[in-house]
Amino acid sequence: MIARVDPARCTGHGRCYMLAPDLFDADDDGYSVGGDRPVPEGMERRARIAAANCPESAIHLVLDEPDPTDPQSPTDTREENP
Ligand code: SF4
Secondary structure, eight states, X not given: OEEEEOTTTOOOOOXXXXXXXXXXXXXTXXXXXXXXXXXXXXXXXXXXXXXHTOTTOOEEEEOOOOOTTOTTSOSOOOEEOO
């Protein structure tokens, strides 16, 4: 899973890095640092909580790309937008 922060939507409420400080960082102005952030295994729930609590819907969760050689690999890579 990847947590993708859209800097054009972020208004710096700070909920994401307060709820999931291991996944999100603030810049000097309090905005969440944009871009893609890999979500370590076991941290998916925390990423979902942060995304669900972003008042600007600036966090999108992207499921991992499918691995065609792995039968256990997810086949659905749609973006999650809680
Ligand atoms: S919770 Fe949303 S609006 Fe607030 S800092 Fe994080 S990404 Fe930005």
